[in-house]
Amino acid sequence: MLTAVLRGTLPTAPGFAFDAPSAGSGKTLLAKVLGILATGSEPPISSPAGLEEEMRKRLFASLREGARVVVWDNLREPLGGASIDSFLTASTYSDRILGVSETASLPNRAMFICTGNNIRLTGDTWRRILMSRIDPKSETPFAREFAFDPAAVTLRQRHQLVVDALTIVRAHITAGAPRLGKGRTASFELWDDLVRQPVIWIAQLASLAGGMPDFADPLAVVVKQANDDPEAQKLSAFTTAWHNTFGNLPTTVAKAIGASSLSNDLLHDALDEIAGQNGRTNSRILGRWVEKNRGRPHKGYRIDRGNLRDGRQTWIVNKDLSVALPDAETH
Numbered sequence: 138m139l140t141a142v143l144r145g146t147l148p149t150a151p152g153f154a155f156d157a158p159s160a161g162s163g164k165t166l167l168a169k170v171l172g173i174l175a176t177g178s179e180p181p182i183s184s185p186a187g188l189e190e191e192m193r194k195r196l197f198a199s200l201r202e203g204a205r206v207v208v209w210d211n212l213r214e215p216l217g218g219a220s221i222d223s224f225l226t227a228s229t230y231s232d233r234i235l236g237v238s239e240t241a242s243l244p245n246r247a248m249f250i251c252t253g254n255n256i257r258l259t260g261d262t263w264r265r266i267l268m269s270r271i272d273p274k275s276e277t278p279f280a281r282e283f284a285f286d287p288a289a290v291t292l293r294q295r296h297q298l299v300v301d302a303l304t305i306v307r308a309h310i311t312a313g314a315p316r317l318g319k320g321r322t323a324s325f326e327l328w329d330d331l332v333r334q335p336v337i338w339i340a341q342l343a344s345l346a347g348g349m350p351d352f353a354d355p356l357a358v359v360v361k362q363a364n365d366d367p368e369a370q371k372l373s374a375f376t377t378a379w380h381n382t383f384g385n386l387p388t389t390v391a392k393a394i395g396a397s398s399l400s401n402d403l404l405h406d407a408l409d410e411i412a413g414q415n416g417r418t419n420s421r422i423l424g425r426w427v428e429k430n431r432g433r434p435h436k437g438y439r440i441d442r443g444n445l446r447d448g449r450q451t452w453i454v455n456k457d458l459s460v461a462l463p464d465a466e467t468h
Contacts, residue, residue, distance in 0.1 A: 138302055139306065143302075149226055150328045152248075152267070155251075155252045156255065156256045156269065157255075157272065158255065166287065174302075180205075185210070197231075208250045211252060221265075222265060227245060258366070259367070309339075317338055318354050369435060371410055376440065379454040391420055393423075412426060
């Protein structure tokens with residue numbers, strides 16, 4: 138809600154995803170409420186873009202139309218890619234104008250919201266979108282009744298709600314803008330100052346006052362999403378199984394594939410998940426994946442290059458992150 142009110146003043150802001158286990162849980166309604174809070178009217182609801190090129194064109198077209206809130210409703214496919222990543226972390230967005238050989242750059246102050254059932258964020262998009270999950274714990278959530286319509290209430294009381302949101306931010310600034318949240322949200326630094334930190338500050342006040350709703354650090358959602366990221370889960374399984382099998386012994390991809398076939402279920406499952414193809418582990422796919430993840434710390438492990446052995450690259454899963462092994466080129 139604070140982001141909806143402040144988005145026009147922020148060079149960048151994370152997107153928001155509303156997720157649920159089933160249809161009719163209220164995801165689209167919540168997106169409408171935020172759109173009303175941001176603009177005073179219901180935002181246009183769009184179906185999600187599919188291919189990367191279509192995604193880029195749709196996002197650019199929204200900015201050309203002056204959209205202040207972009208809502209992609211009912212995601213069915215995983216969301217991620219260069220277009221959405223740059224849209225969320227750039228204060229200007231560029232693309233070619235259709236029909237002419239001309240490129241335009243537009244200021245980007247749009248709030249991005251998406252909805253879907255069991256949403257998956259891929260690539261680096263997981264750190265750019267804050268996901269909230271709505272679980273009605275009902276087989277027929279669409280049949281529930283409520284005492285009021287939140288969209289109608291927001292439309293009727295929008296001015297007061299905006300004042301309330303700005304009052305929270307001003308109160309935090311007046312209190313000296315304490316930074317109670319550790320770290321800083323990369324790519325969204327001003328948003329961190331004006332939205333994340335006030336939320337954490339309010340959370341502390343709420344815990345002291347009692348009888349108020351619980352609030353938490355929004356960055357905790359990003360940490361959870363990092364752990365839930367399918368690629369991170371693959372990396373975790375791979376590094377654990379590899380280190381358990383070879384320790385700090387430099388090992389080639391081919392030797393690892395051979396070892397995985399010798400009743401080493403953990404290693405076999407990890408390699409199969411990454412590079413399984415027609416019942417076998419594809420060494421080229423596995424090698425490219427290992428190279429791609431080289432040097433990425435994750436849960437106390439890191440993949441490092443070892444020495445060349447008979448012209449083949451060896452790899453080490455290093456458990457002590459304070460010790461960096463030199464690249465093969467330095468040997």
